[in-house]
Structure formats: C-alpha cells, structure tokens
Amino acid sequence: MSFFDELGQYLGSASNREQIVDTLAEHCYLALLPLVLGIVLAIAIGWLGRAWPRARGVTLVLANLVYTIPSLALFVMIPSLIGTKMLDSINVVVALTLYTAALLVRPVLDALDAVPPAVIASATAMGYRPARRFLTVELPLAVPVLAAGVRVASVSNISLVSVGALIGVGGLGVLFTDGFQREYFSPIVVGIVLTLLLALVVDLLLVLSRRLLTPWDRTTAPVRTEVAV
Amino acid sequence: MIGEIIDWFTSSANWQGADGVPTRVLQHLGYVLLALVLASVIAVPIGLYVGHTGRGGVLLVGSGNVIRALPTLGLVTFLFLLFTDSDVAAIIGLVVLAIPPILAGTYAGLQAVDRAVVDAAEGMGMRGGQRLWQIEVPIALPLVLGGVRNAVLQLVATAAVAAYVGLGGLGRYLLDGLAILDYGEVAAGAILTALLAIVLDVVLAAVQRALVPRGVRLAEAGAKKEVSA
Numbered sequence: 001m002s003f004f005d006e007l008g009q010y011l012g013s014a015s016n017r018e019q020i021v022d023t024l025a026e027h028c029y030l031a032l033l034p035l036v037l038g039i040v041l042a043i044a045i046g047w048l049g050r051a052w053p054r055a056r057g058v059t060l061v062l063a064n065l066v067y068t069i070p071s072l073a074l075f076v077m078i079p080s081l082i083g084t085k086m087l088d089s090i091n092v093v094v095a096l097t098l099y100t101a102a103l104l105v106r107p108v109l110d111a112l113d114a115v116p117p118a119v120i121a122s123a124t125a126m127g128y129r130p131a132r133r134f135l136t137v138e139l140p141l142a143v144p145v146l147a148a149g150v151r152v153a154s155v156s157n158i159s160l161v162s163v164g165a166l167i168g169v170g171g172l173g174v175l176f177t178d179g180f181q182r183e184y185f186s187p188i189v190v191g192i193v194l195t196l197l198l199a200l201v202v203d204l205l206l207v208l209s210r211r212l213l214t215p216w217d218r219t220t221a222p223v224r225t226e227v228a229v
Numbered sequence: 230m231i232g233e234i235i236d237w238f239t240s241s242a243n244w245q246g247a248d249g250v251p252t253r254v255l256q257h258l259g260y261v262l263l264a265l266v267l268a269s270v271i272a273v274p275i276g277l278y279v280g281h282t283g284r285g286g287v288l289l290v291g292s293g294n295v296i297r298a299l300p301t302l303g304l305v306t307f308l309f310l311l312f313t314d315s316d317v318a319a320i321i322g323l324v325v326l327a328i329p330p331i332l333a334g335t336y337a338g339l340q341a342v343d344r345a346v347v348d349a350a351e352g353m354g355m356r357g358g359q360r361l362w363q364i365e366v367p368i369a370l371p372l373v374l375g376g377v378r379n380a381v382l383q384l385v386a387t388a389a390v391a392a393y394v395g396l397g398g399l400g401r402y403l404l405d406g407l408a409i410l411d412y413g414e415v416a417a418g419a420i421l422t423a424l425l426a427i428v429l430d431v432v433l434a435a436v437q438r439a440l441v442p443r444g445v446r447l448a449e450a451g452a453k454k455e456v457s458a
Contacts, residue, residue, distance in 0.1 A: 068426050070386030072403055073419035080230045080416060086407075155298045162300040163390055166404065173302050180306040180394065188310065192303040199298035 003185060010186035020175070024194055026089075027171025030164065031157040032202070034093050038100020039150060045101065046108035047134060059105055066102040071163045074098070087168040096160060100153045107149035111142030144217060147210040151203055158199045162191070172198075233413030234420070243417075248401070250421065257398035257425060260391075261384040264323035268380060272328045273373070276335025280369070281361050289336055293329035301326060301387045305394055315395030319388070326387050327380040334376015338369030367442040374437040378430060385426040389418075399425065 010016055049056045069077075078084065078091040115138050123137045162173025170177070175191035178184075211217075237243060244250050279285045304325065308318035342365050350364045366373075392400025402418025405411075 068382055068430050069423045070389050070426050072389045073422040076403060076415050077419045159298050159300045162302045166393055176303045176306045183310060185310055188303055188307045195300045196298050
C-alpha cells in the first residue's frame with residue numbers, strides 16, 4: 001500500500017478527522033494563549049525596566065536563563081513550582097508564557113529605548129501622565145521592533161506545543177505519539193503539515209496586524225528589518 | 230517533592246552503571262557534539278557562501294524559518310518510522326534542527342560586516358578569498374558563535390525529547406520517570422538537563438568573548454569612549 005493510499009484511508013475515517021480537528025483546536029489554544037500572556041508580561045517587565053533601570057540587568061539575565069532551559073525539562077518542572085497536577089494543560093501554558101516573555105523582554109526594552117526622547121517630552125508637555133503616555137505613545141512606537149520578536153515567539157510556541165504530548169497535553173503532538181505507537185505514518189505527516197500551516201497562517205496574521213497597528217509606517221519604503229534572522 | 234529529589238540525587242545507585250548520571254550526561258553531551266559537528270560542516274560553508282556573495286539570502290532565511298517551525302517530536306517520530314533505528318533517526322533530526330541557527334548566525338555575521346571595511350580591503354588589493362578569511366570571517370566570528378550557541382540550546386532540548394523514540398541521554402530520566410510516576414527521577418532529569426544547557430551556554434559565551442579579534446575589541450572600546458566623552 002502506498003503512502004497516499006494509507007493517507008486516504010486515514011483521512012477517510014470520521015473519528016480520525018474529528019481527532020485532527022480537536023487536536024488542532026487545542027494546539028491553537030496552547031500556542032496562542034501563552035503568546036498573548038507572554039507579550040503582556042514582557043511589556044509589563046519592559047515598563048518596570050524603564051521605570052527602574054537597576055532591575056534591567058537582573059531581568060535580562062533571568063530571561064536568558066529561562067530561555068536556556070530545555071522545553072521538556074521546563075514542562076515537567078512547572079507542576080512542582082506552582083503546585084499543579086502533572087497532566088494539567090496549565091503547565092504547557094505557563095511554560096510557553098515564560099518562553100515568550102523571556103524572548104520578548106530584550107526587544108521590548110530595546111524598542112522602548114529607541115523611542116525619541118523629544119517625542120516623550122512632547123507628550124509630557126501635552127499633559128500625558130506616565131501611564132497613558134506609555135500605553136498610547138511609547139508602546140505604539142515600539143510595535144515594529146516588538147512585532148519581529150513576536151513573530152519568532154509565535155513560530156517557536158507553535159512548534160514547541162507538541163512536546164507537551166509527552167506529558168499528556170500536546171495539541172497536534174498527540175498525533176505524533178499516536179502515529180509512533182501504531183507505527184503509522186499518516187497521523188505524523190498530517191500533524192507536521194498542520195503545524196507548519198498553522199505557523200504560516202499565524203505569521204501572516206501577525207504581519208497584517210503589525211501593518212494595521214502602525215499606519216504611519218506604511219508610506220515609507222518596505223521594511224527590511226522584517227527579515228529577522 | 231524536594232525530599233524525593235534529594236533522595237534521588239543522594240542514592241548511590243543513580244550514579245553508577247549504564248543508567249547512572251555520569252553515563253547519561255556523557256551520552257547526552259555526545260549526541261549534542263556529534264550533531265553540532267555534522268550541522269556545522271553543512272551550515273557554515275553555505276552561510277559563508279551566501280553571506281560573502283550575497284546570493285540566495287532570501288531563500289536561506291525563508292527555508293530557515295520553515296525548519297524552525299518543524300515540530301521536533303513530529304520530525305523525530307517520522308524519522309524513526311522511516312529508519313526504524315532510534316540513534317540514526319535522532320541524530321538526523323538533531324542535525325536538521327541545528328542547521329538553521331548556525332546558518333542564520335553565519336549569514337548574519339557576514340552581513341553585519343561594515344561595507345567600508347570590505348571596500349578598504351579590496352582597495353588594498355585583497356582578493357575574494359583573502360577578504361573572506363582575513364577580514365569578513367574574523368569580524369563575523371562572534372555572531373557565528375552566537376548561532377552555534379542557539380544551536381546547542383536547541384540540541385540539548387531536542388536530544389531530551391528524542392528519548393521518546395528510544396535515544397539514551399538525560400531524556401531517559403524524564404520519560405522513564407514519567408512512565409512509572411517517579412517524580413523524584415523526573416525532577417532530577419529536568420534539573421540535570423537544564424544544568425547541562427546552562428553550563429554549555431556559559432562556556433560558549435566565554436569562548437565567544439575570547440574569540441572577538443583584538444582589533445574589533447579595540448574599535449568597540451574606542452567607540453564607547455567616544456560616546457561617553
């Protein structure tokens with residue numbers, strides 16, 4: 001039987017299709033919720049870093065440390081750190097939130113530093129209080145640099161979720177463990193293709209929302225910094 | 230929990246034989262080094278070629294992003310079904326995942342070399358090869374090593390995940406511990422894996438600093454002095 005016959009047979013079964021849709025939905029939730037939480041956390045840390053420059057060094061070292069911890073190790077450490085059950089999906093969400101925040105802390109700080117002092121001074125002179133100035137002036141100007149980091153974090157989250165299958169919650173990763181146990185290529189290939197497609201779609205959405213969030217940038221030449229290596 | 234971890238680390242049985250800590254650490258290190266060497270042999274020449282000639286940069290960045298989005302567990306289980314040998318499958322998977330960061334670092338390193346410096350070298354009569362090896366590579370070296378550092382982190386993490394298809398190394402503690410619900414062993418595995426990643430990263434960071442050419446270091450120190458003056 002060729003691979004495509006096997007794939008046809010696999011996709012022909014209603015229960016398999018149902019499993020694919022369910023795991024895909026879970027994958028979106030497990031990858032994207034931490035992305036949002038991680039962005040919020042990184043921005044909060046960035047704000048603190050601006051307000052309190054002494055905390056910067058420590059924050060960057062901590063972020064680097066978190067980013068160094070291998071995914072599977074972090075996944076299984078979370079329950080003992082926050083007291084959740086080993087097979088709770090919260091563990092994956094917390095771990096990926098930490099990774100996202102760790103990845104974004106530096107870009108957030110760099111982006112906020114790059115806001116021209118004259119702009120901040122004008123906003124202050126116009127009567128903006130620090131909190132409002134941060135949210136409506138500094139943060140929007142930081143979006144282009146931040147967006148590049150968010151794109152990297154989204155791809156890495158989407159690919160890391162499947163490791164969660166080894167601790168029982170892994171979105172499309174369940175298709176990998178399933179295929180491995182049954183020595184069956186189809187679920188694995190479907191899982192890989194859907195993961196790549198999901199990463200691509202989310203990336204396009206991020207590029208689109210970056211354009212929508214920075215209308216003043218659109219008239220200038222094509223942004224070369226987007227080719228983040 | 231803490232008690233279980235201490236018990237595990239203080240039990241002498243866990244420090245001897247084929248399943249002891251020294252053996253597992255060396256195994257893990259062996260996979261990482263083997264994959265790193267193979268990946269470097271492939272990625273560094275390609276990165277140098279593309280960075281030096283400027284040809285194929287877009288293709289390189291694009292394909293790197295696709296590989297980055299590949300789910301490690303999916304790749305490893307797929308390769309295992311293909312080769313039905315856990316060592317071969319895992320090593321190929323590790324090499325594939327280590328290539329993009331090294332490629333990106335090498336390419337970015339050469340791209341970051343000041344055009345004026347390359348022009349000056351050309352003006353002095355240096356040929357392509359001389360320019361590459363005597364000017365571009367030494368200046369790019371810190372960024373190339375940055376890519377290697379990222380690759381090593383990726384490798385330590387992936388080698389742990391690859392324990393799922395039967396690879397040895399520290400991932401064994403994580404997965405075998407999970408299978409028999411021995412949380413002491415799971416936590417010990419997580420701590421050892423994280424420690425290995427952190428130690429390797431610190432060592433490579435030191436190498437990275439040591440490899441910055443004297444001229445570049447002097448130039449940077451000079452630039453800093455100018456800024457502070």
